[in-house]
Amino acid sequence: MAKAPILTPQAEDFPRWYQDLINKAELADNGPVRGTMVIRPYAYGLWERMQSEMDARIKKTGTQNAYFPLFIPQSYLTKEAEHVEGFAPELAVVTHGGGKELDEPVVVRPTSETIINEYFSKWVQSHRDLPLLINQWANVVRWELRPRLFLRTTEFLWQEGHTAHATFEDARDFAALIHQDVYGDFMRNILAIDTIPGRKTVKERFAGAINTLTHEAMMGDGKALQMCTSHELGQNFAKAFNTTYLKGEGEREFVWQTSWGSTTRMVGALIMSHGDDSGLRVPPRLAAVQAVVLAIKGDEAVLAKVREIGAQLEAAGVRVVVDDRTDTPFGRRAVDWELKGVPVRIEVGPRDLENGTAMLVRRIAGGKEPVSVDALAALVPGILEEDQALLLQQTRERRLARTVDVTSIEEAVEAAATGFARISWAELGPEGEAKLASEGVTVRCLVAEDGSVPAEDDQPGNVAIVARAY
Numbered sequence: 001m002a003k004a005p006i007l008t009p010q011a012e013d014f015p016r017w018y019q020d021l022i023n024k025a026e027l028a029d030n031g032p033v034r035g036t037m038v039i040r041p042y043a044y045g046l047w048e049r050m051q052s053e054m055d056a057r058i059k060k061t062g063t064q065n066a067y068f069p070l071f072i073p074q075s076y077l078t079k080e081a082e083h084v085e086g087f088a089p090e091l092a093v094v095t096h097g098g099g100k101e102l103d104e105p106v107v108v109r110p111t112s113e114t115i116i117n118e119y120f121s122k123w124v125q126s127h128r129d130l131p132l133l134i135n136q137w138a139n140v141v142r143w144e145l146r147p148r149l150f151l152r153t154t155e156f157l158w159q160e161g162h163t164a165h166a167t168f169e170d171a172r173d174f175a176a177l178i179h180q181d182v183y184g185d186f187m188r189n190i191l192a193i194d195t196i197p198g199r200k201t202v203k204e205r206f207a208g209a210i211n212t213l214t215h216e217a218m219m220g221d222g223k224a225l226q227m228c229t230s231h232e233l234g235q236n237f238a239k240a241f242n243t244t245y246l247k248g249e250g251e252r253e254f255v256w257q258t259s260w261g262s263t264t265r266m267v268g269a270l271i272m273s274h275g276d277d278s279g280l281r282v283p284p285r286l287a288a289v290q291a292v293v294l295a296i297k298g299d300e301a302v303l304a305k306v307r308e309i310g311a312q313l314e315a316a317g318v319r320v321v322v323d324d325r326t327d328t329p330f331g332r333r334a335v336d337w338e339l340k341g342v343p344v345r346i347e348v349g350p351r352d353l354e355n356g357t358a359m360l361v362r363r364i365a366g367g368k369e370p371v372s373v374d375a376l377a378a379l380v381p382g383i384l385e386e387d388q389a390l391l392l393q394q395t396r397e398r399r400l401a402r403t404v405d406v407t408s409i410e411e412a413v414e415a416a417a418t419g420f421a422r423i424s425w426a427e428l429g430p431e432g433e434a435k436l437a438s439e440g441v442t443v444r445c446l447v448a449e450d451g452s453v454p455a456e457d458d459q460p461g462n463v464a465i466v467a468r469a470y
Contacts, residue, residue: 006335009277014221019149021271025280025339028149035147035154042340043150043267045288047157050266051137053190053286054159057182061174063133063161068115070139071106076114079240082208087111090142092154108141113208113233113259116162117241124255126246127166131174135161150268151225151470158263164243164255171256172211172232178260179213179230179453187227191266192283192391193217193273194399195227196465198445199454203433206259210234213453216444216465218399219272222419224444224467227269228262268470273395280341281364283391284384290319291380292342293358294333296349298326306348309358309376316377318384338363343387344380365390409435412466416441425462433464442469 006024008016022028027043030036039047055065074093092108095101109115116134124132137159144154161178165171179197187195200212209231216224237243238254247253274281284290291313295306303324310322321342323333330347337345345361352358357370360379364387371379402419406412409432415421425446428436433443448454449461 005277006339007277007279010220010275017275017277018268018272021275021279021339022149025341027267027271030149031155033154035144037149037153037155039157039264039267042288046267046270046282046286047264049286049288050186050190051159054182054186054262055137057186058135058159058161058178061133061177061182062131063135063163065136066134067136067138068109068112068119070109072109072112072115074105074107076118077107079114080208080237082236085207087142087207090144092141092143109138110140110142111259111261112136112138112140112160112162113237114241117237117243117257120162120164120255120257121241121243124164124243124245127248130164130166130245130255131170132164133161133174134163135159148268148470150271151265153264156264158261160261161259163258164238165257166245166247166253166255168234168256171234171258175211175213175230175232175258175260176453178258179215183215183228183230183260183262187215187217188392190283190285191270191273192285192388192395193227193269194392194396196399196445196447196451197453198447198465199457200229200445201430201433201443201464202457203430204443204445206231208233208236209259210236214445216467217269217273218395218402218420218467219269219470220275220398221272222402222417222467224420224442224465224469225265225269225272226444226469227266228260230260231258233257233259272470274391275341279339281391282341282343284343284364284388287341287343288319289321289340289342290384291344291346292321292323292337293346293348294323294330294337295326296330296347296352298324299350299353301353302348302350305353305373306346309346309348309373312377313380316381318380343384346376346380362387406466409439412436413439413441416466416468419467420444421466422463423466425458425464426460428464428466436466440468441466444469 007020010017029038094106144152195215195217205212211232213230215227235254244252293306293310313320347359360371361368404415406421412421444465446462
């Protein structure tokens with residue numbers, strides 16, 4: 001009788017596979033309040049690596065980290081009409097505190113444009129105070145009706161950047177800089193996920209923005225996931241909060257602003273982009289553990305050798321863990337590391353010791369082979385880079401293979417059942433976008449004919465990327 005698979009196969013039930021993997025790889029649990037989650041240590045380690053990589057890129061732009069309160073006076077949100085309308089259904093509102101009814105209800109932070117602008121209006125006085133570039137790492141709460149771990153949760157972790165500039169052009173260029181050099185570079189070179197950089201339609205823009213830039217990625221089942229967004233806010237919030245600066249000529253002018261963010265949704269993207277029926281596959285540059293050295297048996301000579309190999313790999317710059325828990329069966333440990341997607345597994349037993357070799361198992365490219373112990377420290381770093389490139393290549397090939405050019409709404413809906421559709425925005429337009437939405441299909445973004453990000457919504461030649469989405 002065949003042994004039951006550890007995970008539900010992707011082809012059989014992709015959502016069930018996703019949930020199985022989160023449970024079996026010990027990534028997260030549902031929290032006690034509907035829609036919340038407990039992030040377990042292995043997944044939090046992945047998030048910490050994401051934070052570290054993005055934080056370095058954010059700081060390279062001249063942006064500094066700060067922190068603003070979790071509680072926001074409800075009156076702040078009403079100052080920008082489009083913003084409050086967009087977020088009203090998702091707000092968590094506190095009406096009592098300290099056993100008393102509050103004089104004014106407070107909102108649990110859904111995003112921080114309003115409270116940050118309250119302080120920007122105090123901090124910005126003259127053109128010398130600009131640009132003002134602030135980022136915060138925080139949690140936010142948006143009351144989610146259809147929660148799914150990492151993808152849509154009532155509370156999630158993120159970074160949110162907020163900037164103020166002297167001119168429209170400066171703000172526009174900074175939003176594009178974040179979109180390309182922070183998010184785009186991180187997605188390609190660390191997450192190894194091929195994305196479509198584009199411009200959101202008016203319907204899909206952030207509430208209160210004049211333009212939203214996005215990175216859209218295709219998941220393993222052909223659906224789209226919005227990876228991050230960078231918004232041009234124009235002067236909407238500046239006018240609501242009277243955020244002005246004194247120009248060199250002595251005149252006062254409203255600032256131009258941006259905001260931008262990425263969330264723990266990227267852990268979900270990592271799972272659904274790279275995972276297979278055996279578990280996660282973690283890009284080596286992201287992995288908190290790039291290689292694990294396993295002792296097959298508790299022989300003292302074997303234990304000494306795995307520790308020696310671990311030290312050699314660490315000296316070679318590899319993030320390594322030595323698994324010498326020989327009181328747990330080897331097979332179980334090997335499966336656990338495979339589920340967690342560690343790129344390289346090095347297995348050592350008494351027979352390997354006799355031969356001066358170790359079994360090298362590649363999680364991403366697949367396959368296993370005996371390798372001289374003396375060669376491991378020189379070999380593994382190169383393997384990690386090969387596998388990093390392979391993951392990016394695979395996500396690009398999947399997107400290209402499952403993207404279809406179409407000329408009608410009916411064809412777009414059909415194509416979106418298994419992947420992406422490309423359709424002329426001039427032919428589709430807002431009316432066609434609404435018809436697609438009634439079929440559960442959305443315009444993920446607009447791109448120019450050459451695949452670049454268009455400067456305007458109705459720029460001639462714009463193409464709509466259409467898909468079903470998470």
